[in-house]
Each structure stands twice: as C-alpha cells, then as structure tokens.
Amino acid sequence: MINEIIEFNRNFVKNRGYERFATSKYPDKKIAIVTCMDTRLIELLPAALGFRNGDVKIIKNAGATIVNPFDSTMRSLLIAVYELGVNEIMVIGHTGCGVQGMDAGEMLHLMKKRGVSEEHINLMEHCGINLREWLHGFEDTDSAIQETVDLISRHPLMPPSGVNVQGFVMDSYTGALRHLHDKEKNEQ
Numbered sequence: 001m002i003n004e005i006i007e008f009n010r011n012f013v014k015n016r017g018y019e020r021f022a023t024s025k026y027p028d029k030k031i032a033i034v035t036c037m038d039t040r041l042i043e044l045l046p047a048a049l050g051f052r053n054g055d056v057k058i059i060k061n062a063g064a065t066i067v068n069p070f071d072s073t074m075r076s077l078l079i080a081v082y083e084l085g086v087n088e089i090m091v092i093g094h095t096g097c098g099v100q101g102m103d104a105g106e107m108l109h110l111m112k113k114r115g116v117s118e119e120h121i122n123l124m125e126h127c128g129i130n131l132r133e134w135l136h137g138f139e140d141t142d143s144a145i146q147e148t149v150d151l152i153s154r155h156p157l158m159p160p161s162g163v164n165v166q167g168f169v170m171d172s173y174t175g176a177l178r179h180l181h182d183k184e185k186n187e188q
Contacts, residue, residue, distance in 0.1 A: 023054025025084065032057040032080040034073060034148065035092040036064040036099070040172045045092065048175025057086060063099030063138060064091060065148045069155055078157055089152060089165045093145040094172045100144075102137025141169055146180055 012018065029051070035041060037060040046052070059076045066073050080086040108121065108131060124131055138144035149167040152158060167180040 021053045027054070027056050027080075027084060027086060029055045029088075030085050031055070031088045031090060032059060032077055032086045033090045033092055034059050034061070034064050034066070034077070034152075035170075036060065036094055036097055037062055038094060038097065038172065041094060041170070044172075044175050045170060048170065048177065057084065063097055063144060064093045065099070065138065065144050066151050067134065069151060074152070074155060077152060078155075081159065081163055087163055089163060091145050091148050091152070091165070091167045092170050092177070093141045093168070094170045095141070096172050097141055099137040100141055101139065102135070104132040104135035104137075107135045108132075142167075142180055145169060149180070 033045075033056055035045060035058060041060075045058075046055075057076075057080045059073055059080075061073050068074075077086075077089060080089075111121070112118065121131065145167040149165050153163075153165045169178050169180065170176065171178075
C-alpha cells in the first residue's frame with residue numbers, strides 16, 4: 001500500500017495537483033482545532049464546518065483529548081497561539097469514538113501478543129509511566145472534551161486572556177456539531 005501511495009504522490013507533484021492547495025503557514029481564520037484521528041473525520045470535519053486549506057490548524061490525536069499538560073498536543077497549541085496568531089481553539093470530539101471505553105489492560109495484552117516483552121512494559125513502569133493510566137480511554141465523551149477545554153483554558157503557559165477555548169461533539173455520520181454549552185443550557 002505504501003508503494004501505491006508513493007506512486008500517487010509522484011503523479012500528484014508531476015501534474016501540479018498541489019497548486020490548488022497553496023497557502024501560508026498562518027491560519028486564515030486564526031483558529032486551531034483539536035480533534036480525533038478517527039478516519040470518519042478526515043474529510044467530514046472540514047466539509048461540515050466550511051473550512052478550506054489554509055483556514056485552520058488541525059491537531060489530531062486519539063480521542064481529541066489532552067492527557068498530560070505538557071504533551072505534544074498542548075505544545076502544538078502553544079505554538080499555534082504564540083507563533084501563528086491563533087486566538088480561538090475548538091476541541092471537537094465525536095460520536096462513537098474508539099477511545100471511549102478503551103481498556104488499558106486489553107491494550108497491554110495486545111502489545112504483548114504483538115511481541116512487546118514484559119521486560120519493556122516493566123521498564124516503562126519503572127521509569128514512572130503508569131501505563132494503565134496512560135493507555136486508559138474515557139467513559140463519557142462530553143466530560144472528556146470538557147476536561148480538555150478546561151486544561152487548555154487553565155494551562156499556565158496559555159495567555160490569561162485573549163484565547164477563546166470551546167468544546168464540541170460532532171456526529172460522526174452527519175457532521176452535526178453540538179456545542180457542550182448547549183447541553184448545559186438544556187439541563188438547567
């Protein structure tokens with residue numbers, strides 16, 4: 001499959017397919033989006049929100065969550081704010097996320113099944129990495145997204161004002177976006 005991708009790329013460049021995507025490194029809409037790496041969102045999310053190439057910075061990871069205040073997602077957001085002019089951040093989870101209910105014990109079992117030795121797993125634990133905590137998923141998408149919004153908003157290196165951070169959940173099939181504050185309003 002990788003060889004087919006490389007061949008496609010050669011033809012893409014040869015035929016100048018890149019020209020319609022030309023833009024700068026600065027997001028035109030000054031927005032960064034943290035979202036899930038789910039394959040259903042690759043084209044759906046930008047299409048459903050009306051984004052074109054160059055409009056936004058999209059940072060993808062498993063679950064659209066930040067599990068450590070100094071992980072690569074948070075680093076990317078800080079770069080987006082301070083170096084690229086971002087002043088709004090959307091955290092967008094989605095329905096049917098594979099990280100919801102993910103079991104760390106099962107993940108460790110699958111690692112061992114694919115050849116990761118018990119010695120390497122023990123080494124991680126010895127180095128202070130709690131693998132069961134690190135690999136654990138979340139139980140509720142809304143809560144996980146809201147925790148990430150709170151972590152970004154309260155991060156000690158995020159500017160104290162001037163960055164609007166909001167959370168959403170997207171329907172993985174229709175692309176409908178639900179603002180987490182809408183749920184709060186409905187519950188009051």
